[in-house]
Amino acid sequence: MVRRLSLFGATGSVGRSTLDLVRCDGEAWRVTVLTANSDVAELAKLAREFRPGIAVIADPARYGALRDALAGTGIEAAAGAEALVEAAQRPTDLVMAAIVGTAGLAPTMAALAAGHDVALANKEALVSAGELMTAAARASGATILPVDSEHNAIFQCLAGGRIDEVRRIVLTASGGPFRTMAAEAMAAVTPAQAVAHPNWSMGAKISVDSATMMNKGLELIEAHHLFPVGLDRIEILVHPQSVIHSMVEFVDCSTLAQLGSPDMRIPIASALAWPQRMATPCAPLDLASIGRLDFEAPDEARFPATALCRAAIAEGGARPAQLNAANEVAVAAFLSGRIAFPAIVDTVRRVIDAEAPAVPASLQDIFSVDAASRAAAQIFVDQLVHA
Ligand SMILES: NC(=O)c1ccc[n+]([C@@H]2O[C@H](COP(=O)([O-])OP(=O)(O)OC[C@H]3O[C@@H](n4cnc5c(N)ncnc54)[C@H](OP(=O)(O)O)[C@@H]3O)[C@@H](O)[C@H]2O)c1
Structure with a gap:
């Protein structure tokens, strides 16, 4: 049976990987x-x-430019935020949410409200509006299929037991390109070094988030919304080879893990084909040549972002939205060479310390917190630039 796919963020890293898989089975x-x-x-x-x-x-x-480029094809061209939302409501069988940042929140919410199943890569949307998104999915009967490799791994492991039988979820983290670097040396790292992830090929923003470990903190918040086992049951474990994508330990102390080559097409294929499986062109896992798998406790002194995220989701309300928006501004400032690498997490912390946002009741409240947090982060960034 042919399935309809709506792809948001088609030109990005996840978008291109998704289309690679579609090319493999164009008839489907x-x-x-x-x-x-x-x-x-x-x-x-x-x-x-x-x-x-x-x-x-x-x-x-x-x-x-888009209208001209598509002239004569019969393909409708549209532009702007409202057009994204309207497109997300169109009939489909699966929406792939692969826009980066909270820019993806409105179309993803529109898709869920329309009852569309969503393959969710856009973690920032869930971090900012987790309660509203999961409530929208429950209300419409839509399913959120995690695409992030860790959450997709947990989702797969949870086929082996019930959520109330979970003792612990272990989110694995590669540790990023600066895993072994001394804190003092991080002041001098360049954007090119930060985006050069040791295992994964990804977009610039998530690569920087991996380098600060903010990515793992955002994933902790994401996991809290997707798998409600209680925050204290979600742990982070550094695993430099990125072969085990996450684990679930059940009450009987059995631990299920999902393993695979670090290729995003594997979790994307899992979400696309769910509840079935599809063949992929990915490299099968060759454990004999990998030889060993290593594990370390995270170092929150050198990488304080995970603790910031844990505190933000423990407090709840609009804190995660505030944190996420400040991080987006700070990462963009680092990528454009305006601030140093350690200033990313410092900026996020300063925004959090400066103001406690009101508890959001609606998507509009989230957008207001997002805007205020961006403005505050921009002020701190400008102060650093002019210091
Ligand atoms: N890459 C990975 O391996 C990976 C793994 C796990 C999770 N994720 C998550 O997946 C999402 C996408 O990541 P990515 O690495 O694929 O990002 P990316 O390569 O930077 O691609 C982002 C996509 O979103 C579009 N976009 C950017 N800003 C937008 C805006 N303001 N409004 C609408 N569309 C916008 C981009 O369009 P243009 O090309 O025109 O700029 C592009 O299509 C992120 O939330 C990320 O955390 C990614």
Whole structure:
């Protein structure tokens, strides 16, 4: 049976990996929506290949370029935030949420509210609005299928027992490119070094998050929303080889783990094919040549981001949204060379310390906290730049 796929963030790392899998079994899929932020040329190229009903560019200033690039194809061109939301509501069998940052929140919420199953890569949306998103899914009957490799691993392990039989969830972390670096040396690291992840090939923002370990903190919040076992039952374990993608220990002390090569197409395929499996072109795991698997406790003195995230989700309300927005601003400032690497987490901490946001009652409240946090983070970044 042909399944319809709406792909948000088609031009990114997860988006391209998703389309690689669709190419492997073109007969099985009909792509209905493709979106990007600013990369009109790539979006138009993908649209010409996959023939969706609509292609949406988030940046409204690029509408004319997209319309011209798709002239004569019969593919509808649209632009802007409202067009993304409208596209997310269109009939489909699966929405792949692969936009980076809270920019993906509104379309993902729209898809869930419309009752569409969502393969969720866009962790920032869940971090910022976890309660609202899971409530929207419950209300409409939509399923959230985790794409993040760790959460996808946990999701797969949970097929081996009930959630109330879980004793502990172990989120594994590679430790990033600076795992063994002294804290003092981190002041001098460059964006190029930070995005050079030892195991995974990913977009720039998540690569920097992996280097600060903020990614693992965001994943802790993500896991808390997806797998409600209690925050104190979710642990982080550094595992430099990224072969075990996470583990679930049950009450009988049996631990189930999901293993695989560090290739995002594996968890993406799991989400695309769920509840079945699909063949992939990925390299099978060769444990004999890997030889050994190592584990370490996380070092929260050198990488304080995970503790910040744990405190934010323990406090709840809009704290995680505030933290996430400040982090997005700080990461962008680091990537553009405006602030040093340690200033990313410092900026997030300063924003958190400066103001306690009110408990959000709606998506609009989350957007307000997000905007206020971005403004505050920008002020701290500017102060650092001009210091
Ligand atoms: N990459 C991975 O291996 C991986 C693994 C686990 C989870 N994730 C999560 O998956 C999400 C995507 O990550 P990625 O690495 O694929 O990111 P990426 O390579 O930077 O791609 C981001 C995608 O989102 C689009 N986009 C960016 N800003 C946008 C905006 N303001 N409005 C609408 N669309 C926007 C981009 O379009 P343009 O190309 O036009 O800029 C692109 O299609 C993130 O939340 C990340 O944490 C990624």
